[in-house]
Amino acid sequence: MSEEFSLTHQLDGQVLIIRTNGYLNDLGAEQVDEVCSEHLEKSINKIVINLEKSPLINSIGISILIGVIEAIEEAEGALAFTNLTPTNRKTFEMMGLLQFAEPFDKEEEAVLKYKG
Amino acid sequence: MSDLPMQKPDFEEKIQQQVLRYEYVLEALSDIGDELCRVSSFDAQLKSLLHLLLGTLGIRKGGIFLFDEQTQKLNLQCSWKLVHKTFEHEMTKQQADSLSNDSAEITYRVKGFPHLTPLFEAFETDNLDCVSVLKVRERFIGLLIVGHKLKEIALTEKEVSFLKTLSRNISVAINNYLMLNDLRSANAQLDEKMREVSILYQASQMISSELQIKALMNMAMSAISGITTIERGTAWLYDEEHKTFNLTAQIGTLEETPAIVELDSSSIFQLAHEKKDSFEITEESKASFVLSEIDSNIFGQNFVVVPIVNQGEILGLVHLCAAAEANGFTARDIRLIKVFAIQLGAAVKKAQLYEQAITDGMTKLYLHRYFKQRLLDEIKRATRFKRNLALIMVDIDHFKLLNDNYGHQTGDEVLKRVAGILRKAVRTHDLPVRYGGEEFALVLPETDMVGAVAVAERIRKTIEKEVIEYGGAVIQKTASFGVSVFPDCAGDMDSLIKAADVALYWSKEHGRNQVTAAPSVASRETQ
Numbered sequence: 001m002s003e004e005f006s007l008t009h010q011l012d013g014q015v016l017i018i019r020t021n022g023y024l025n026d027l028g029a030e031q032v033d034e035v036c037s038e039h040l041e042k043s044i045n046k047i048v049i050n051l052e053k054s055p056l057i058n059s060i061g062i063s064i065l066i067g068v069i070e071a072i073e074e075a076e077g078a079l080a081f082t083n084l085t086p087t088n089r090k091t092f093e094m095m096g097l098l099q100f101a102e103p104f105d106k107e108e109e110a111v112l113k114y115k116g
Numbered sequence: 117m118s119d120l121p122m123q124k125p126d127f128e129e130k131i132q133q134q135v136l137r138y139e140y141v142l143e144a145l146s147d148i149g150d151e152l153c154r155v156s157s158f159d160a161q162l163k164s165l166l167h168l169l170l171g172t173l174g175i176r177k178g179g180i181f182l183f184d185e186q187t188q189k190l191n192l193q194c195s196w197k198l199v200h201k202t203f204e205h206e207m208t209k210q211q212a213d214s215l216s217n218d219s220a221e222i223t224y225r226v227k228g229f230p231h232l233t234p235l236f237e238a239f240e241t242d243n244l245d246c247v248s249v250l251k252v253r254e255r256f257i258g259l260l261i262v263g264h265k266l267k268e269i270a271l272t273e274k275e276v277s278f279l280k281t282l283s284r285n286i287s288v289a290i291n292n293y294l295m296l297n298d299l300r301s302a303n304a305q306l307d308e309k310m311r312e313v314s315i316l317y318q319a320s321q322m323i324s325s326e327l328q329i330k331a332l333m334n335m336a337m338s339a340i341s342g343i344t345t346i347e348r349g350t351a352w353l354y355d356e357e358h359k360t361f362n363l364t365a366q367i368g369t370l371e372e373t374p375a376i377v378e379l380d381s382s383s384i385f386q387l388a389h390e391k392k393d394s395f396e397i398t399e400e401s402k403a404s405f406v407l408s409e410i411d412s413n414i415f416g417q418n419f420v421v422v423p424i425v426n427q428g429e430i431l432g433l434v435h436l437c438a439a440a441e442a443n444g445f446t447a448r449d450i451r452l453i454k455v456f457a458i459q460l461g462a463a464v465k466k467a468q469l470y471e472q473a474i475t476d477g478m479t480k481l482y483l484h485r486y487f488k489q490r491l492l493d494e495i496k497r498a499t500r501f502k503r504n505l506a507l508i509m510v511d512i513d514h515f516k517l518l519n520d521n522y523g524h525q526t527g528d529e530v531l532k533r534v535a536g537i538l539r540k541a542v543r544t545h546d547l548p549v550r551y552g553g554e555e556f557a558l559v560l561p562e563t564d565m566v567g568a569v570a571v572a573e574r575i576r577k578t579i580e581k582e583v584i585e586y587g588g589a590v591i592q593k594t595a596s597f598g599v600s601v602f603p604d605c606a607g608d609m610d611s612l613i614k615a616a617d618v619a620l621y622w623s624k625e626h627g628r629n630q631v632t633a634a635p636s637v638a639s640r641e642t643q
Contacts, residue, residue: 025147058143058144058171059140059167059169059170059171059172060168062171062172063167063169063196064167066170066175066266067176067177070197094133094136095171095174096174096265099266100266100267
């Protein structure tokens with residue numbers, strides 16, 4: 001049994017940091033989309049998603065992240081994925097997600113870049 | 117030559133990419149399998165399937181429509197990032213049929229899809245890429261629509277073909293779910309039918325063997341309260357001769373329900389009598405039907421009336437008020453009660469016929485044949501429970517003379533009057549009998565000699581005082597009585613009758629208009 005998906009988020013200046021926890025295969029993953037939409041409405045359009053605690057991401061997770069990418073693109077913002085496992089990185093690449101979102105090894109690197 | 121070393125890693129990379137892609141797709145297929153095995157709500161499952169499909173193909177948006185055969189409507193059951201979250205599209209029968217039968221192809225580019233143009237116009241801003249017709253065995257069950265990939269890139273031909281495969285899987289999943297649902301509801305209906313049948317069986321069992329009509333009606337009322345919850349109710353028998361309805365059973369608190377209601381005085385009784393079919397009076401129906409005071413006193417405000425009918429003959433009716441918390445009767449309740457009323461009609465008729473067979477038409481007292489049978493039963497019961505049983509024999513004094521002087525019609529009138537007095541004098545379990553000609557008998561269970569003589573004496577006085585005016589004549593009659601008690605005076609039926617007969621004979625011999633008690637066995641032995 002995989003534990004249920006959950007997430008936490010915080011603002012660092014004008015950068016939204018989302019840290020997911022658990023297998024992104026559940027409808028719970030829609031929360032990522034909801035949190036992003038809420039902040040995009042408030043003109044916070046630089047988002048860092050830390051996937052350290054979500055080593056497994058399946059198609060459901062991908063479909064939601066595609067939605068997030070699209071929304072940020074429309075808002076002319078920027079999206080970063082950090083702490084990707086090698087498998088996830090390959091999947092993201094293959095699905096073309098990394099053409100629109102930057103991968104970073106560490107969360108701080110991404111935040112630093114977006115704050116600058 | 118110089119190109120080769122460059123091409124090789126490129127080619128390998130491509131192959132690797134392909135393998136990775138297939139791995140991912142396989143994973144998605146196994147996820148779909150997992151999803152199908154999961155016990156979750158249909159909507160959640162459908163949404164998971166949609167996300168799996170979108171994520172596998174890298175598509176931004178999409179939705180699944182389901183077709184409702186009953187309403188002929190296509191409903192957007194789940195959607196992701198589409199311009200409409202809910203959407204309804206009415207289809208014609210021909211449209212649904214053409215989607216069911218149209219070619220083997222199920223997945224199209226939206227631009228080349230020949231059907232449902234108005235629906236796709238409504239989603240124009242979504243810039244949809246493909247559409248799949250969801251169907252199972254030529255039955256149209258819905259529609260899957262998807263948008264483009266990121267940056268509005270259309271699916272490749274390979275991806276479209278994969279979409280087709282996934283669409284088939286989704287069709288099967290939906291169909292399985294719908295069939296399971298049908299099965300569940302069919303099972304539930306079957307369970308309900310079984311329950312109804314068993315309720316009716318129990319109710320019918322209760323009433324089928326009861327021949328005593330008042331007991332039958334009481335049982336019927338309690339059987340009905342087993343079928344549905346009722347606040348109160350009454351059961352009435354129709355008296356064709358007097359055109360009245362007579363109250364025979366009731367449950368629940370009713371303030372002063374009249375025992376007899378004339379047909380002419382109540383429109384509810386008249387309606388039941390005319391229609392011979394059940395009807396319900398509710399707040400709504402009262403707009404066109406005004407309840408009289410007498411009716412609302414008897415029946416209340418909201419109620420259902422079910423006539424008791426046997427072969428077109430109205431025998432009575434049952435009236436029921438639903439429990440206050442139940443908010444009226446359900447269609448099922450009424451259906452069950454109606455079926456039960458048919459059984460009740462047969463049972464009432466049977467009980468009435470039986471009553472006719474064992475009673476004398478003129479005096480309404482039990483016949484000699486039935487008296488013997490009952491007396492034997494009562495003696496057995498008295499023996500088993502070590503109780504007394506009294507038998508009173510009554511003979512009208514100088515009856516032959518009365519017939520000779522006034523004629524048989526007057527004689528009959530006297531018999532009817534005396535029978536009426538006997539009927540009124542007895543308790544529920546006592547048995548008044550027309551023994552023969554002008555002779556009557558009373559069987560009194562659980563009564564000793566002192567009690568029986570007191571009853572006889574009371575009846576004797578009543579007859580003596582009764583003034584009968586008939587055909588211009590004023591007549592006063594007397595009667596003689598003989599009383600015997602089981603087991604004090606006799607040990608079996610024949611000797612009990614004999615003992616009472618001898619006592620009656622003694623009364624006749626010693627001046628008539630008196631009560632004589634048969635001697636006990638003990639006193640005879642000491643003499």
